[in-house]
Amino acid sequence: MSFCGFDFGTSNSAIGVVRNDEVVMVPLESGNSLIRTAIFIDSEERGLLFGSEAVAAYLNGHEGRLMQSIKSVLGTPLMHEKTNVLNEMMPFSSIIGLFISEAKKRAEQYCGHEISDVVLGRPVRFNDTNDELDTQAENLLREVAAKQGFKNIEFQLEPIAAAKAFQSNHHIEGKLLIVDIGGGTSDFTVLSSDATQGYQILGTSGIHLGGTNLDQVLALKKVMPELGMNTSMKSMNGSNITIPSTWFHQLSTWHQINGLYQPTIIKNIQHSLSTALDTTRTNRLIKVLKKQYGHRILEDVEHSKRRLSDSDTTTVSLDEIENGLDIEVSKGEFEQIIEPVIVSIRDKINELVSQCGLRNDSIDYVFYTGGTTLIPMMQNTINRMFPNSQALTGDMLHSVGIGLALDAGGRFGGVGR
Secondary structure (H helix, E strand, O other): OOOEEEEEOOEEEEEEEOOEEEEOOOOOOEEOOOOOOOOEEEEOOOOOEEHHHHHHHOOOOOOOOEEEHHHHHOOOOOOOOEEEOOOHHHEEEHHHHHHHHHHHHHHHHHHHOOOOEEEEEEEOOOOOOOOOHHHHHHHHHHHHHHHOOOOEEEEEEEEHHHHHHHHHHHOOOOEEEEEOOOOOOOEEEEEEEEEEOOEEEEEEEEEEEOOHHHHHHHHHHHHHHHHOOOEEEEOOOOOEEEOOOHHHHHOOOHHHHHHHHHHHHHHHHHHHHHHHOHHHHHHHHHHHHHHOOOHHHHHHHHHHHHHOOOOOOOEOOOOOOOOOOOOEEEEHHHHHHHHHHHHHHHHHHHHHHHHHOOOHHOEEEEEEHHHHHOOOHHHHHHHHHHOOOEEEOOOOOHHHHHHHHHHHHEEEEOOOO
């Protein structure tokens, strides 16, 4: 069948197809059905690498540019801008197209035929507050998919896709909350299920926060101070002022890091820091920019975040910046750092349940999907919100992709009709 469900994610992506009325997740990378949403542009070979190969090439010191979390530009003004790729200005939409094209090609090689129809997942909101940017993001993603050869393109909200995957494997009665927290967004669906009417969607909601935001706040709190954040420099009138935080926020945001590597930007930052009072730390920042270590730092921060799910302490190693420079992080520190993000997610869930005309104690089940829900504090916080509920988990990383494939089967292949 020439259709698929495409889960284009912030951190990872997946494609599901239907074979013999069952969903099969396509092995997109070395037998793995998940592929990192990453592109490495090799300036020496003038070629492209995707997924884990892209990240490995960057970490191994190949000359080039790593672009990760490219989905995050959708819904922001950046989606209409261009960036320098191999000395040519390329729209961010074209970079997204490179990734979608490669994933489509790999899926077609696996299936042995062209895939012309697709249901693409999208968050409830690409932009939390601006309806125009939200609409533009979906339209842009549709245009990109069409340019890569998809002929019939439909969209489904990611939490509804997760709900479809859940419905295909569970038969329960009562009120169900589906919590889908991935790399860039958190999406929620409330369902009602009974024996006579089956599943009914009562409401959906979402917020533009996810795992990459946890990486960001952890980096800002623990790593960036070692590069000069919150230290001082002399102003033109001789008074002490705090070094601008803008550079550190950009260095802690996956899809914005490359903008700091331009020689003119580095030169301007060096000039601004010529009166820095803590030159040890600010010299580390300049080294990070010149050596293009920004992605490497966030990669280490992300791994530390994952380790803290099972360990009480971990270390972020900055040994490549300065020998012996290690930053210890305890689980308690981490949970304190990420609490504001989790509070925002909690408040959004409360808002949805209220909008559905329900109370928290009337939710019978909470189903978790998405890699960020594996963080203990995330689940513990949400579980406490719903004292009468039973926590359910399934395929944490593939539920959206499975649901999108089921949706595509219903729209294009008569599956489940």
